[in-house]
Amino acid sequence: MFKxxxxxxxxxxxxxxxxxxxxxxxKAVGTTYSLDLESLxxxxxxLGLSEETDSKLMSNPIGMLNALQxxxxxxxxxxEAGQIKTPTKPSALSILLEKMVVPxxxxxxxxxxxxxxxxxxxxxxxxxxxxxxAIYRFVIMSRNLTFDRSWDISFAMEGHKVFGTDKRTxxxxxxxxYLRKQVHGTFPCASEKRDMIASMEKELGNVMFSxxxxxxxxxxxxxxxGIGENAFDMTQDILxxxxxxxxxSTFHELVVxxxxxxxxxxxDFNIKERGLTNCKRTLITRRSELSKxxxxxxxxxxxxxxxxxxxxxxxxxxxxxxxxxxxDIHAKIYIRRKYADVDLYLGSMNxxxxxxxxxxxxxIWLGTKNKYLNGELFLKDIFCxxxxxxxNPFEQVHVEDSPETEEVDTGSIxxxxxxxxxxxxxxxxxxxxxEKYQITIxxxxxxxxxxxxxxxxxxxxxxxxxxxxxxxxxxxxxxxxFYVITVRQKEDEISRILMIPTTGxxxxxxxxxxxxxxxxxxxxxxxxxFVLGDDYLLSVLEDKQMGESGIFGRNxxxxxxxxxxxxxxxxxAPERLKDIAYVLRMISDKEIIPDEFRKTYDTFCNxxxxx
Numbered sequence: 082m083f084k085x086x087x088x089x090x091x092x093x094x095x096x097x098x099x100x101x102x103x104x105x106x107x108k109a110v111g112t113t114y115s116l117d118l119e120s121l122x123x124x125x126x127x128l129g130l131s132e133e134t135d136s137k138l139m140s141n142p143i144g145m146l147n148a149l150q151x152x153x154x155x156x157x158x159x160x161e162a163g164q165i166k167t168p169t170k171p172s173a174l175s176i177l178l179e180k181m182v183v184p185x186x187x188x189x190x191x192x193x194x195x196x197x198x199x200x201x202x203x204x205x206x207x208x209x210x211x212x213x214x215a216i217y218r219f220v221i222m223s224r225n226l227t228f229d230r231s232w233d234i235s236f237a238m239e240g241h242k243v244f245g246t247d248k249r250t251x252x253x254x255x256x257x258x259y260l261r262k263q264v265h266g267t268f269p270c271a272s273e274k275r276d277m278i279a280s281m282e283k284e285l286g287n288v289m290f291s292x293x294x295x296x297x298x299x300x301x302x303x304x305x306x307g308i309g310e311n312a313f314d315m316t317q318d319i320l321x322x323x324x325x326x327x328x329x330s331t332f333h334e335l336v337v338x339x340x341x342x343x344x345x346x347x348x349d350f351n352i353k354e355r356g357l358t359n360c361k362r363t364l365i366t367r368r369s370e371l372s373k374x375x376x377x378x379x380x381x382x383x384x385x386x387x388x389x390x391x392x393x394x395x396x397x398x399x400x401x402x403x404x405x406x407x408x409d410i411h412a413k414i415y416i417r418r419k420y421a422d423v424d425l426y427l428g429s430m431n432x433x434x435x436x437x438x439x440x441x442x443x444x445i446w447l448g449t450k451n452k453y454l455n456g457e458l459f460l461k462d463i464f465c466x467x468x469x470x471x472x473n474p475f476e477q478v479h480v481e482d483s484p485e486t487e488e489v490d491t492g493s494i495x496x497x498x499x500x501x502x503x504x505x506x507x508x509x510x511x512x513x514x515x516e517k518y519q520i521t522i523x524x525x526x527x528x529x530x531x532x533x534x535x536x537x538x539x540x541x542x543x544x545x546x547x548x549x550x551x552x553x554x555x556x557x558x559x560x561x562x563f564y565v566i567t568v569r570q571k572e573d574e575i576s577r578i579l580m581i582p583t584t585g586x587x588x589x590x591x592x593x594x595x596x597x598x599x600x601x602x603x604x605x606x607x608x609x610x611f612v613l614g615d616d617y618l619l620s621v622l623e624d625k626q627m628g629e630s631g632i633f634g635r636n637x638x639x640x641x642x643x644x645x646x647x648x649x650x651x652x653x654a655p656e657r658l659k660d661i662a663y664v665l666r667m668i669s670d671k672e673i674i675p676d677e678f679r680k681t682y683d684t685f686c687n688x689x690x691x692x
């Protein structure tokens with residue numbers, strides 16, 4: 082179940098989201114703390130084309146365009162404001178992601194002295210087949226929507242329409258209702274997003290999710306934290322109920338796997354009176370977190386961290402140099418056993434004060450019996466055998482007494498600057514400037530600060546932060562609601578994507594994106610061949626056996642071949658023909674799309690009654 086070295090227990094992001102065979106994506110609402118736009122593109126390929134997220138299509142603009150065209154109005158992804166990563170290779174296609182993304186900026190908690198985090202990692206998806214039958218899927222993860230290589234945990238279950246209701250589904254509906262309220266009117270396509278989420282809420286009213294598991298039966302509860310009056314109060318759950326006189330707070334076994342910690346939370350788990358006869362407690366965390374703990378706070382725990390060889394050992398190639406990619410645990414898992422009853426908790430919540438009391442999080446509780454799962458079995462899985470075995474990726478460590486030092490965390494200071502900026506009232510507007518454009522950004526109550534630089538997406542122009550910033554001589558494809566913010570302090574700097582409500586975009590901006598990909602007859606034929614699934618023609622194009630000037634020449638039977646393929650597709654998969662309409666609508670250049678093709682396409686649509 083939890084074996085890191087077993088393929089059966091490992092899941093990819095694609096496995097979790099891929100539509101069932103014979104089904105296509107209807108709607109998807111996702112949440113993440115940090116967001117990578119390239120990862121969102123990969124998910125779009127998975128959901129739109131049923132391809133793996135590491136598919137070769139990630140380097141194929143035609144495939145990416147087709148995927149985004151299919152799903153850009155069917156996906157809404159919520160993330161923590163200020164945690165959108167800057168792409169390594171900015172692309173004009175990223176503009177099509179704007180309508181999917183909703184950053185969430187929670188208000189300052191004065192008692193905490195910082196901003197609570199929007200931290201859940203979930204997906205709620207609906208799929209539908211040609212007969213109109215719907216399948217729903219609910220996914221809970223510890224993984225963000227990024228290319229991070231850390232060790233995570235995931236859980237998924239499917240649901241179907243039933244006669245009646247299942248109270249446990251209410252938690253998902255309440256969570257969606259909370260998300261819908263985060264879609265403010267300044268976001269792109271705000272009303273369409275809210276309507277889509279509302280329709281998902283309504284549909285789920287008669288949906289029952291099922292585990293179909295021998296180990297867990299149907300013993301589960303969905304636990305959304307921090308969403309207001311419908312939130313689950315984890316501090317009152319038996320896992321965290323710390324009263325010494327409360328028998329419900331006791332246990333025989335406890336395993337806590339959490340990458341980030343608060344000493345107070347671990348100290349509560351360490352209370353001697355909570356442990357019953359022969360109690361065993363295990364903490365698995367990151368080595369960097371050990372400095373937060375004192376020996377007396379973990380005196381009843383065995384503590385493990387990943388070995389340095391595992392954390393630092395993975396390498397990958399970038400375009401400019403060879404770099405090391407560190408990895409560590411990122412999974413959040415809690416296992417509590419009392420007699421024969423076992424409670425398993427999975428999701429986004431760290432063993433920290435903020436996670437329990439302030440953040441928006443999502444967890445799931447699963448109930449089972451000792452014969453199926455317990456702390457000992459779990460540890461044997463993740464240790465790949467015995468604790469002292471050579472295959473164990475973890476090693477036992479000890480917390481040492483050390484004087485507390487007041488180190489300045491530069492990273493936190495820079496992150497705080499970005500978080501503050503995310504909560505400033507701001508707007509931008511575009512004005513024509515001859516054949517180019519000007520963007521003016523206005524921010525309320527912001528003083529000039531040359532340690533913070535702002536840049537339009539896909540542009541090298543930079544300006545220091547101030548209450549009014551003007552960028553001139555911008556190309557059409559440099560106009561976006563995405564802006565790059567770079568914050569610097571001495572030798573340290575971080576960059577993030579900030580979304581600023583922007584008005585005045587030219588109506589043909591999306592057309593320009595499409596034309597940047599489908600820019601000549603050759604790429605048009607490639608797009609049509611891709612949509613129709615014509616592998617033969619695609620292979621010919623990839624082998625460059627057709628020169629661009631002669632691709633529609635008399636000696637190359639491309640158009641008849643396309644018409645024949647369209648006829649076959651109209652009989653076997655007529656819905657594919659709808660994808661062609663998108664490109665025909667976006668491209669008006671007759672040099673790229675001949676009138677002959679448009680007329681033939683209209684004939685097909687009229688015959689098939691495709692609108």
